[in-house]
Amino acid sequence: MRTANLDDRLVLVRDDGKAVDVEKASDGLFSSDPQAVFDRWDAFTDWAATAEARSDHGVPFDERQLGAPVPRPRQIFAVALNYADHVDESAFDTPEHLSVFTKFPTSLTGPYDTVELPSSLVDWEVELVAVIGRHAHRVGVRDAWSHVAGLTVGQDLSERRLQLRGPAPQFSLGKSFPGFSPTGPFLVTPDEVEDPDDLAIGCAVSGETMQESRTSRMIFSVPDQIARISAVCPLLPGDLVFTGTPAGVGGAREPRRFLAPGEVLHSWIDGIGTLDTRLTAGLTHPHGPDA
CATH class of the missing domain: 3.90.850.10 (Fumarylacetoacetase-like, C-terminal domain)
Known part of the structure; x- marks a missing residue:
């Protein structure tokens, strides 16, 4: 699995290079905040492995829109x-x-x-x-x-x-x-x-x-x-x-x-x-x- 911070939103990056907005694809189960996902990492990886997570219509994106994948670590x-x-x-x-x-x-x-x-x-x-x-x-x-x-x-x-x-x-x-x-x-x-x-x-x-x-x-x-x-x-x-x-x-x-x-x-x-x-x-x- 690949994730990214696209314009301050958490996305899954599919094998075809398109981005799936996590908050939208999960119907709000997971936040759009790229940092928040780590406190629920096991649950997130379970969801990301489902067909539902990857069936969403991904969108092309410019990699130069990406921010730090972990924007606010505590340490x-x-x-x-x-x-x-x-x-x-x-x-x-x-x-x-x-x-x-x-x-x-x-x-x-x-x-x-x-x-x-x-x-x-x-x-x-x-x-x-x-x-x-x-x-x-x-x-x-x-x-x-x-x-x-x-x-x-x-x-x-x-x-x-x-x-x-x-x-x-x-x-x-x-x-x-x-x-x-x-x-x-x-x-x-x-x-x-x-x-x-x-x-x-x-x-x-x-x-x-x-x-x-x-x-x-x-x-x-x-x-x-x-x-x-x-x-x-x-x-x-x-x-x-x-x-x-x-x-x-x-x-x-x-x-x-x-x-x-x-x-x-x-x-x-x-x-x-x-x-x-x-x-x-x-x-x-x-x-x-x-x-």
């Missing part, structure tokens, strides 16, 4: 240093423990939106994003996938000066400027892809490929991440987990390479979809990263 977790090649390019030792930070919900944006750059040091990090569908607390690795509603494509945009400025790093602030969490275009349930633990992932800046890998190269798999995070924090329906990025970030290149106004950041994960994020110049705050 956003993100994992650092989770691909061995990214660990190497960052000059760190292979981690023994999961390294987790947060991204704030106000940083979320859709799959085709424009993002203002707050400085000349904004980097890209393409990521697989797992969306929680069931309350998860102290979940074991074997049961973790059953708590995932679906997967989507994400970018963990990062302003490197603020992120790394001392005396202690500011990962959460440096990665939470407005628009710094593009996601989409769809939420895809794990059964829609051949192997949810092994997906091709990558991104390009204005046509030049920067990152290209597979999610099977993660140090901590998606189930392992959910188990480790939920051992401490209950994961709530509709929460997001940004699962880490592979090698190829701009700050690790020689010479360093960052995003510039006018460029387009194209991100993809096979079986899930693509993001096209356009970059524009923004105002630098007097207490922001360039201060």
Whole structure:
């Protein structure tokens, strides 16, 4: 099953590419709110599997009308240093423990939106994003996938000066400027892809490929991440987990390479979809990263 946020309404995306409005097709059984569905995810998936759910006359749509598939999560977790090649390019030792930070919900944006750059040091990090569908607390690795509603494509945009400025790093602030969490275009349930633990992932800046890998190269798999995070924090329906990025970030290149106004950041994960994020110049705050 694929769902999307079409003009702030929850839709099912059929195999023919047409959108079915969930509230209308269910006669009001489910809300049009794309966020509300996660609190009733099991009931929703049961309904979506019925012939009635897909017999509605779907409508064609322009993907550029899509917003973030999960527009208002209560929590956003993100994992650092989770691909061995990214660990190497960052000059760190292979981690023994999961390294987790947060991204704030106000940083979320859709799959085709424009993002203002707050400085000349904004980097890209393409990521697989797992969306929680069931309350998860102290979940074991074997049961973790059953708590995932679906997967989507994400970018963990990062302003490197603020992120790394001392005396202690500011990962959460440096990665939470407005628009710094593009996601989409769809939420895809794990059964829609051949192997949810092994997906091709990558991104390009204005046509030049920067990152290209597979999610099977993660140090901590998606189930392992959910188990480790939920051992401490209950994961709530509709929460997001940004699962880490592979090698190829701009700050690790020689010479360093960052995003510039006018460029387009194209991100993809096979079986899930693509993001096209356009970059524009923004105002630098007097207490922001360039201060």
